[in-house]
Amino acid sequence: MLKLTIVSRNSPLALRQVAEVFALLPDVKYRLRTAPSYGDKHKNISLLDTPPPDIFTRELDRILLRRQADAAVHSAKDLPYPLPEGLAVIALLPAGDQRDALVSRNNLPLRKLPRGAVVGTSSPLRRQELLSRRPDLRIVSLRGNIGERLQKVDSGQMAAIVVAVCALRRLGLAGRIAEILPFPTHPLQGHLAVTARADRQNLRKIFQPLDTRRTWGRAALIGAGPGNPLLLTKQADIYLRQADIIFYDDLARNIVRDYAARKIYAGKRKGRQAYPQEILNEKLYQAVKAGYNVARLKGGDPFIFGRGGEELEYLQKRLVDVEIVPGITAASAAAAAARIPLTYRGRASSVALLSGHPAHKIKTPAADTLVYYMAGTTLPEISAKLRRSGLPPRTPAVCVLNASLPAQSIIRTTLKDLKRLKIKDPLILIVGRTAENNAKI
Numbered sequence: 001m002l003k004l005t006i007v008s009r010n011s012p013l014a015l016r017q018v019a020e021v022f023a024l025l026p027d028v029k030y031r032l033r034t035a036p037s038y039g040d041k042h043k044n045i046s047l048l049d050t051p052p053p054d055i056f057t058r059e060l061d062r063i064l065l066r067r068q069a070d071a072a073v074h075s076a077k078d079l080p081y082p083l084p085e086g087l088a089v090i091a092l093l094p095a096g097d098q099r100d101a102l103v104s105r106n107n108l109p110l111r112k113l114p115r116g117a118v119v120g121t122s123s124p125l126r127r128q129e130l131l132s133r134r135p136d137l138r139i140v141s142l143r144g145n146i147g148e149r150l151q152k153v154d155s156g157q158m159a160a161i162v163v164a165v166c167a168l169r170r171l172g173l174a175g176r177i178a179e180i181l182p183f184p185t186h187p188l189q190g191h192l193a194v195t196a197r198a199d200r201q202n203l204r205k206i207f208q209p210l211d212t213r214r215t216w217g218r219a220a221l222i223g224a225g226p227g228n229p230l231l232l233t234k235q236a237d238i239y240l241r242q243a244d245i246i247f248y249d250d251l252a253r254n255i256v257r258d259y260a261a262r263k264i265y266a267g268k269r270k271g272r273q274a275y276p277q278e279i280l281n282e283k284l285y286q287a288v289k290a291g292y293n294v295a296r297l298k299g300g301d302p303f304i305f306g307r308g309g310e311e312l313e314y315l316q317k318r319l320v321d322v323e324i325v326p327g328i329t330a331a332s333a334a335a336a337a338a339r340i341p342l343t344y345r346g347r348a349s350s351v352a353l354l355s356g357h358p359a360h361k362i363k364t365p366a367a368d369t370l371v372y373y374m375a376g377t378t379l380p381e382i383s384a385k386l387r388r389s390g391l392p393p394r395t396p397a398v399c400v401l402n403a404s405l406p407a408q409s410i411i412r413t414t415l416k417d418l419k420r421l422k423i424k425d426p427l428i429l430i431v432g433r434t435a436e437n438n439a440k441i
C-alpha cells in the first residue's frame, strides 16, 4: 500500500489544508511531517517591506529536494515565483473564497473604524487600498498564524486586521468577519497547491484528479517571424492550427489569415494599442482558464522586443504552463534581405540588438554590429549618438524596410547621411563594418 510523506507548516490552518486535500483522496495514505518555514521562524519580518519570496516555503522546499518528503501542501499564493529548480506544482486545487475580510473590535466595518485606528495587514497592496479609502488609518505589519492574528484584535493591540476569508472559513471562524472587503486579491488566493519534485511522475498521476488545471486550455507564446508566411516555423504552424483563439500583433497579421481559430487583434498601430498590456495579459489568462487553446502570436521572436517576457511571467505566476516557440527575428530577416552577415570571422565577432525608441534611451554599446529595432522616427538621434560614441562618419548603415514582405526595400547609406533619411517603420537599421555593400550581383 502506497504511503506518502507529506510536509506542511505547523499552524492549525496548514494542518486543516492538508486534511482538506487528502479528504479528496480517500485511498491515499499519508504520514505528516511538519516543519516551520523561514517565515514561521522569523515572525518579526514584515511582509509589508520586501520579504524573501520563499518566506513560507523555503524549509519545505528543501525537505522535498532532499527527498525527505514526497509532497508539500501550500496556500498557492505563498509559492515563490519561479519555484526552485527541480520542484513543480503537481496540483492546483479549485479556488475557495478569494476575498479578504476585515476582522475588527466590535465588528466595525472599515468606514466606521475610529480616526487614526491601527489596522494590521500582511500585504502592501492591501495597505494601499486601505489608505485610499481611509487615509487617516495607521497601517501596521501583521504576522503570525490566524489565531495569533485574531489575538491582536482581541487584546486591543489593533483595532482591525485584514485576513483571507477562506482561512477564517477553514478554521470555522467565519463568524469573526465584520466586513468582506472589495479589494482585488492575489490571483491565487483561496487555492491550495501541492508541490513535489518535478521528476515524480507517479505523484502527478495520484494528484491529477484534484488539479483544476485539467480543464484549462494550453497556452503558447509564438514567434511569427518577420511577416512572410514561409518564414514561420513548423512548430508555430502546428500550434496555430490547434488553437481555438489567436491573439495576434500587427506584424503577424499576414500570418493569421491562414488559420481557422477565432482571431483577436492585440496589436499596436500608429501608437495606439488595442489593449493595455495588463488587460491583454488578463484576457490570455481567462481564455486559458475557460478551456481554450490559446496562441499568442507575436512578430519576429517573442522574446525580442515583444513584451513576451511579461506575458509569460503573468501566466506562469498564475500557474499556467506556457510553450514558447521561437521565431525568426527582424534582425535576421533584415540581415538576410540586405546580405549583411551580422558576424564575420575576423571582422565582426559581436552583435547587439537595440531599441531605437525612445530617443533618450538609445544605447551605443561597443559591439561590432549594431542592429536597431523601432528606429523609424529616431534615425537622426541614433546617427548623432553613434558618432559621439566615436564611430567614424563613413561607417556603413543600412535600413531594411518590411523585410521578407512584398514591400521590402533596402536603403544603403553611412552613419553621416543617415540623419537625412525620413522613412517609416517597420524598419531595421544595421550599423557596422559588415554592412558595407553586399548587394545582389
Ligand code: SAH
Binding pocket: 226, 227, 251, 298, 299, 300, 301, 302, 303, 304, 305, 306, 328, 329, 330, 331, 333, 334, 372, 373, 374, 375, 400, 401, 402, 403, 404, 405, 425, 426, 427, 428
Ligand atoms: N519581436 C519582434 C520585434 C518587435 S518590435 C522581432 O523579434 O522581430 C517591432 C520592431 O520590429 C519594428 O519597429 C521593426 O523595427 C522590427 N520589425 C519587425 N518586423 C519587421 C520587418 N518585417 N521588417 C523590418 N523590421 C521589422
